[in-house]
Structures are given as structure tokens and as C-alpha cells.
Amino acid sequence: MDVSAIVAAKAAARAALAARLGEIRTISALKRREPNAGAAERALRPLSEAALAFAAQNSDHSEAGQALARSALVQRVGEAEADRRIEAFIDETPEPGWVEAADIAQNDLLFFGARRWLMRGLLLLALASVAVWLGLSWDGPERERALWDQAVAQGLVSQQEVDVAYQEPAPNTNAPTSLQKLEALQERPGVGPLFAEYNRRQETAGAAGMWSIVLFPLYTILLGFRPKxxxxxxxxxxxxxxxxxxxxxxxxxxxxxxxxxxxxxxxxxxxxxxxxxxxxxxxxxxxxxxxxxxxxxxxxxxxxxxxxxxxxxxxxxxxxxxxxxxxxxxxxxxxxxxxxxxxxxxxxxxxxxxxxxxxxxxxxxxxxxxxxxxxxxxxxxxxxxxxxxxxxxxxxxxxxxxxxxxxxxxxxxxxxxxxxxxxxxxxxxxxxxxxxxxxxxxxxxxxxxxxxx
Known part of the structure; x- marks a missing residue:
């Protein structure tokens, strides 16, 4: 079967399902404990045989309403055929699933095979990236402040310079940002080595954060598109x-x-x-x-x-x-x-x-x-x-x-x-x-x- 035939078959199946589901409806005239015979007849007359089959078992309808729907179906197809269609309506409604016999003919690796372990590994990597990001960055501001205090104590920078560097510029100006000013201070002699380990930790935390942003959506997409x-x-x-x-x-x-x-x-x-x-x-x-x-x-x-x-x-x-x-x-x-x-x-x-x-x-x-x-x-x-x-x-x-x-x-x-x-x-x-x-x-x-x- 070529691709066009497969697409046509799927479209036909979707149309058939839509038509089938369209027969599942509640007829207001059949909800009353004692339905009005004339109103019920008018409501049932245009219904298809499939719609009547469901109406005869629709729990929204009263017992008398279900009986009227069954009677209308019996008049069209006979008693035995009416009962068969009523019984078969729900049986024939579901669409086939996605698993084919060939998929599990030899084993059940479709469910317990490589894809399952791949998804587990991907989730573990995503969780690990979040753990690394949080573990390395949760005390970042306090650690950075402590390092600047150490630099001030050693006379490498002044407290005033540090305070000025932490101040953000006024909006809509071209003045350096706080981050740029702090990076400039780290270029002072002797300051860079103090921040070397801290900067490596922050770079690792940033990389882990970026990986988490990539891995979780990837995990979500692969979950959603599980094929069978x-x-x-x-x-x-x-x-x-x-x-x-x-x-x-x-x-x-x-x-x-x-x-x-x-x-x-x-x-x-x-x-x-x-x-x-x-x-x-x-x-x-x-x-x-x-x-x-x-x-x-x-x-x-x-x-x-x-x-x-x-x-x-x-x-x-x-x-x-x-x-x-x-x-x-x-x-x-x-x-x-x-x-x-x-x-x-x-x-x-x-x-x-x-x-x-x-x-x-x-x-x-x-x-x-x-x-x-x-x-x-x-x-x-x-x-x-x-x-x-x-x-x-x-x-x-x-x-x-x-x-x-x-x-x-x-x-x-x-x-x-x-x-x-x-x-x-x-x-x-x-x-x-x-x-x-x-x-x-x-x-x-x-x-x-x-x-x-």
C-alpha cells in the first residue's frame, strides 16, 4: 500500500469515527419520565438507525424514553436486529489502537526495550542538570559578596568601588551595567585569582541550567510522540x-x-x-x-x-x-x-x-x-x-x-x-x-x- 492510500485510509477512518461519535447524543424529549408521544416521535423520526441504537441505551434518557427509541428501531430493522445493533453500538465505537501484532510477535521490547531506557536516561540527565545548577548557584550572591569583602580586606579594591559597582545605572543610559563594572574590578591585579574558582562554579551552573532548559522540553516532546x-x-x-x-x-x-x-x-x-x-x-x-x-x-x-x-x-x-x-x-x-x-x-x-x-x-x-x-x-x-x-x-x-x-x-x-x-x-x-x-x-x-x- 502506497503512502497516498494509507493517508486516504486514515482520513476515511477519521471520518467514520466522527460520524459514529455524532450519533452519541441526548434527545431532550426522551429524558422525561413519561415522554410526550408526539414530541418523541418527531424527535426520533430523523435519527439514523445507529443513533436510535444509542438512544435506546443512553443513560440520560428515562426508561420510557429508551423503550421508545428501541421501539422505533424495531419498526425499521426488526426486533432481533434491533437488539443486536443496540448491543453492538458501544462494542464497535472504539478505534483500533496503535500496536500491531508484528510489533510484539517476537518479544515485548516495544514496551521494555531501548526506548524505555533512553527516556529514563534522558530524565535522569535533566534532573541531574537541575541539581547541579541549584547546587552550584543557590549561594552564589553570598559567596560573591564574601569574595569582595576578602578583596577589600587585602587592599586590592576599596569598599566604595565595590558599592559603586553593585549599583545599577539609571534607565535609558549608556552607562556600564553592574555586571560590567564588577567584571572590570576583577581585572585588577590580584583580584582575578580570588574569583577563579567562583567563576568556574558559575560557568558550570550556567551550563547546567541551559542543559536543563534543553533536556526537559526534549524529554516532553519524546514522551508525547511515543509512537505505539x-x-x-x-x-x-x-x-x-x-x-x-x-x-x-x-x-x-x-x-x-x-x-x-x-x-x-x-x-x-x-x-x-x-x-x-x-x-x-x-x-x-x-x-x-x-x-x-x-x-x-x-x-x-x-x-x-x-x-x-x-x-x-x-x-x-x-x-x-x-x-x-x-x-x-x-x-x-x-x-x-x-x-x-x-x-x-x-x-x-x-x-x-x-x-x-x-x-x-x-x-x-x-x-x-x-x-x-x-x-x-x-x-x-x-x-x-x-x-x-x-x-x-x-x-x-x-x-x-x-x-x-x-x-x-x-x-x-x-x-x-x-x-x-x-x-x-x-x-x-x-x-x-x-x-x-x-x-x-x-x-x-x-x-x-x-x-x-
Missing amino acids: PARVLLLRRFNDPQIGKSIEKMSKRWLKPYGHVFTLADKHFRRSMIAPFVSWFSFNPFLLVWRVINIPIAFIIRLTDRSRAGPILIRDARDFRNFARRLIDRYGLNLEMERTQRKAIAVRTNDAWWQHVVLLLMHSADVIVVDVTEVASGTEWELQTMLTERVAERVVFISREDEAADARASLQAHGFGGRAEALALYKRSGALVDSRAFRAEMRAAMLRKLGSR
């Missing part, structure tokens, strides 16, 4: 602080390298509100200024799109549509993964929409990681849904080591008995018991999914 991140859905028990801490540590170490890790937020696992202020952008004065300039822009974006410019929040059909579109924002999600405190993108939703969100993420994910340490009602629904939605082949099960027996029993009870032996175990510290086996299972799950695509 995988999508990982992490499902776990909600609002359990002990399990949450262990999962958080495990996710940082073993899931983040794969790419975009999504999970539902709870009170123990959510996006840090101060994350943007402590990120690596703050070390770069140019990017810091850019961030300040973008504050009002981010505020405006947030008014219409709650999947960007802050924690992802899904409470209605518009949020759901925006989130489905956000899943293909490779650059933005690459940076979001770096900003998140727990190295997982926490999606906040409500009781009406969380199942829709999980379904969307199940069908978009390259691999689904399910913690079965303690199976609650939400996890039970997720396990059953994996079977009915035919995504079980891309699932990797994990459990805390001390709960392994109960976890295997839960898998047996929910129809996954054949996967019990492949259960990956982690310790309370978040460390994997067998990291090699876990990586092999993750790769195998992705290959099964990509092979069926």
Missing part, C-alpha cells in the same frame, strides 16, 4: 485502601511501561489535583510561562469537554462522546500518563454511566488486567460481561499473593477456571512474584486480541 503505546484497562475492587496501595505500586512499575493505563476512579485512586504543578514542566521557564498563558484556554475547553484539561469526568452523553474521541489522542494521553501521580489515568464517572465506560474501555483495550484479590459486586458484573462481550481472550488476571487461593476459587466460580493457573501474583509491596511470567501473559493476551481484530 498499548491501551490497558485495569479493573479492581473499589474503595479498598489496602488493595489500592498495592495495585498503585504494581501499576507504576509494571503497567505504565505498556502505554495508556485506564481505570475507574474512586476516593483512593484518582488523579492528583496538584499533579500539573509538580510535573517536569515547572522546571522549564518557557513552558511554565506557556502553562500560565493556557490557564484561561484550559478553562474554556473544560466548559465543553470534561475529558481534557483536568480529571476525566463522565456524567452524560456528551462526556461519553468526548471520552470516546479522547481515546485516540495519542499525544495528549502520552503526556497525561506522565503527569498522573499513580501512572494510571483515572476516569471519574457516576452510577448511570460507569458500565458504559467499562464496556467502551473493554473493547478499546489491547489488554485487560483484572485484580481478583477480592471480588465485589462490580467485579462480578465485569467478569460476566467479559464472557458475554467476547473479550475474555485479552484478559490477564492478577491477585495479591496472600489471597491467591480465594482468587483462584473466584475465577472457577465465574467461569474462568481454565485461567486460574495463569494467575499473576503480586506482594503487598506491589512487587510481582514472577515478573517474567506476567510479561509473557500480557504479551500473549495482546497477541490473542490483535489476532482476532
